[in-house]
Amino acid sequence: MLKRFFISMLGSLAAIWISMMLIILLGMMFAIGSVVNAFAGKNAATEVGFNTVLCLRLDRVVEERNSTTTFYDLINETPQNQSLADIVSALAAAKDDDNITGLYIACDGAPARIATSEAIRKAVTDFGESGKWVVAYADNYTQGDYYIATAADEVYLNPVGGVDLRGLASGIPFFKGLLDKVGVEMQIVKVGTFKSAVEPYTMTHMSEANRLQTHVFLDNIWARIAGSIGESRGISTDSINMMADSLATLTAPERLVEMKLVDALKYRNELSDYLKDKTGTDRDDDLAMVTVSEYLASGVEVPNEKSEKNKIAVYYAYGDITESAKDGIASDRVVPDILKLADDDDIEAMVLRVNSGGGSAFASEQIWQALEVFKGKGKKLYVSMGDYAASGGYYISCGAEKIFAQPMTLTGSIGIFGMIPCFKELVNDKLGVNIDYVSTNANSSGPNSFEPLTPFQHAKLQGEVNRGYELFTSRCAEGRHVSQDSIKAIAEGRVWDGSTARKIGLVDELGYLSDAIEALAEEMGYDKYQVVAYPDPKTSFWDIVSELNSQMRINAAKEELGQYYPVYNRIKEIKDMAPVQARMEEMVIF
Numbered sequence: 001m002l003k004r005f006f007i008s009m010l011g012s013l014a015a016i017w018i019s020m021m022l023i024i025l026l027g028m029m030f031a032i033g034s035v036v037n038a039f040a041g042k043n044a045a046t047e048v049g050f051n052t053v054l055c056l057r058l059d060r061v062v063e064e065r066n067s068t069t070t071f072y073d074l075i076n077e078t079p080q081n082q083s084l085a086d087i088v089s090a091l092a093a094a095k096d097d098d099n100i101t102g103l104y105i106a107c108d109g110a111p112a113r114i115a116t117s118e119a120i121r122k123a124v125t126d127f128g129e130s131g132k133w134v135v136a137y138a139d140n141y142t143q144g145d146y147y148i149a150t151a152a153d154e155v156y157l158n159p160v161g162g163v164d165l166r167g168l169a170s171g172i173p174f175f176k177g178l179l180d181k182v183g184v185e186m187q188i189v190k191v192g193t194f195k196s197a198v199e200p201y202t203m204t205h206m207s208e209a210n211r212l213q214t215h216v217f218l219d220n221i222w223a224r225i226a227g228s229i230g231e232s233r234g235i236s237t238d239s240i241n242m243m244a245d246s247l248a249t250l251t252a253p254e255r256l257v258e259m260k261l262v263d264a265l266k267y268r269n270e271l272s273d274y275l276k277d278k279t280g281t282d283r284d285d286d287l288a289m290v291t292v293s294e295y296l297a298s299g300v301e302v303p304n305e306k307s308e309k310n311k312i313a314v315y316y317a318y319g320d321i322t323e324s325a326k327d328g329i330a331s332d333r334v335v336p337d338i339l340k341l342a343d344d345d346d347i348e349a350m351v352l353r354v355n356s357g358g359g360s361a362f363a364s365e366q367i368w369q370a371l372e373v374f375k376g377k378g379k380k381l382y383v384s385m386g387d388y389a390a391s392g393g394y395y396i397s398c399g400a401e402k403i404f405a406q407p408m409t410l411t412g413s414i415g416i417f418g419m420i421p422c423f424k425e426l427v428n429d430k431l432g433v434n435i436d437y438v439s440t441n442a443n444s445s446g447p448n449s450f451e452p453l454t455p456f457q458h459a460k461l462q463g464e465v466n467r468g469y470e471l472f473t474s475r476c477a478e479g480r481h482v483s484q485d486s487i488k489a490i491a492e493g494r495v496w497d498g499s500t501a502r503k504i505g506l507v508d509e510l511g512y513l514s515d516a517i518e519a520l521a522e523e524m525g526y527d528k529y530q531v532v533a534y535p536d537p538k539t540s541f542w543d544i545v546s547e548l549n550s551q552m553r554i555n556a557a558k559e560e561l562g563q564y565y566p567v568y569n570r571i572k573e574i575k576d577m578a579p580v581q582a583r584m585e586e587m588v589i590f
Contacts, residue, residue, distance in 0.1 A: 046297055049288060053101060054295055056091070056106070056120075056292055061111055062110055066081075066085075084116050088123045100132070102133040102278065103135070104136075105135070108138070115409050128153065134152040135278070136154070143165060146164065156265070156266045163248050164248070172196075173200060175200050176204050183424075184425070186198070187453050188418070189464075192469070192492040194209045194492050199585075216497075235259075310530065316533065317354050320359040321393070321583075329359070341534065342373050349524050350382070354393050357390050357410075357413075359392050361395075387408075392581075399475065404516040406512060410498075415472075416468040416582055422450070
């Protein structure tokens with residue numbers, strides 16, 4: 001009897017287990033099928049017929065290049081962030097495309113960085129110079145969107161909307177109070193009066209040096225923004241500043257028309273009808289419109305003077321500089337890429353596109369050396385700077401034969417620091433955990449994150465940072481063909497805007513990526529040439545699936561920690577950082 005019971009129970013459990021496995025298997029098959037379908041259809045071609053309107057949607061993050069698609073993005077059909085490269089390419093192609101009749105900018109609050117917004121605005125201006133019309137619309141304009149929108153011929157606003165025009169500010173979160181509460185001390189060694197990347201962990205407010213440098217570059221950048229908006233809208237710069245001071249965003253929409261900030265007020269359906277009238281489309285018909293991604297997927301020819309013989313490599317280096325990571329500028333990936341290009345007989349010239357606030361000093365040196373190998377093969381190297389090319393970002397740029405920066409690029413920040421967290425108070429006093437050591441030598445157990453630095457250890461680390469600073473400034477002096485003392489006079493970790501950086505000799509020209517490419521082609525004597533982008537951005541389906549475990553852990557941490565996840569992630573990043581950093585803390589602007 002008992003035997004039959006156990007046999008029956010085991011049979012039931014086996015049936016349940018098999019059923020569960022079948023359900024899980026079917027679920028996985030359904031999920032993978034959905035991903036395959038989404039992946040296959042992600043780049044489905046869209047037909048672009050005559051009298052089509054190109055739509056630039058400013059509704060999500062604009063990155064340097066297309067980001068890696070995740071498993072969850074495909075399952076949930078999450079819209080991918082746009083890339084600056086795609087936007088610029090699409091607008092350049094569309095201005096000469098007879099099928100594209102005009103450009104519609106749908107402003108929905110894209111959180112683009114400031115130099116990226118400048119590059120998009122330049123692309124819109126270039127499109128408008130072709131003679132085709134440009135119309136911008138928003139329910140409410142963010143300041144960044146409005147800056148881009150003012151390059152349009154016509155700027156429209158929802159009748160109950162607003163224009164956010166208030167000037168620039170840079171906000172930096174300071175974590176010292178939180179770290180004190182949880183019992184974590186940040187131990188700092190650095191070189192550079194203006195090297196402010198460590199301040200959020202050791203202070204509760206900006207130092208006077210940091211406040212000074214920030215004020216200077218913000219004033220310079222805002223003067224350019226206000227001047228551009230004023231010129232486009234026929235308003236004096238003084239008036240723009242008066243509007244910014246009076247919080248134009250809280251001004252009645254009718255008054256915004258009177259102030260010439262917008263041309264007219266329209267609801268979305270009225271704007272749609274207006275575009276149909278503008279294109280000669282019947283009110284009952286759908287407007288022929290394609291987004292930037294749809295336009296590029298249609299197979300349109302991006303302007304590029306094709307030549308199989310003359311190739312210019314554009315290597316995109318953006319994100320944190322690390323020794324090893326899946327994202328960003330990891331020297332264990334970037335160095336082999338550059339050395340491979342150095343040995344590629346088809347590549348005689350390269351533009352390094354830098355958009356980075358820096359990171360590991362060691363990794364920066366390795367990338368610098370690889371670029372020297374590239375130049376040592378008799379090949380030409382130019383640099384184009386994006387939003388940031390600061391600290392380690394400048395380190396990997398300084399050896400180029402010519403450096404292009406945008407006027408609103410933040411660069412320089414030539415300085416070094418080391419930051420070691422000490423968790424002794426957290427572990428001992430807060431958690432009640434004591435760590436004891438047995439050592440054979442004076443420093444066998446240190447430096448480590450559970451004991452404060454001894455004066456000897458601090459001095460040794462400071463010496464390491466000093467040597468790093470000497471090497472950094474010597475690399476800059478060699479690359480810029482000036483004395484090391486003259487570099488040190490403008491270094492000290494100070495951040496400069498692109499326009500000022502050109503005046504003091506940190507960069508050669510003000511311009512965009514396209515300007516750097518054209519100048520390099522001219523120096524190489526190329527009448528026709530082909531631009532080849534590196535590294536290869538293509539991602540396979542199995543690459544996406546292989547990242548599933550990592551994504552699950554991140555999503556679980558976000559769900560569990562909620563609003564505290566950014567703090568946890570920041571401390572984790574600091575813990576994983578290389579000991580010596582050439583990094584500028586990213587600033588929130590706009």
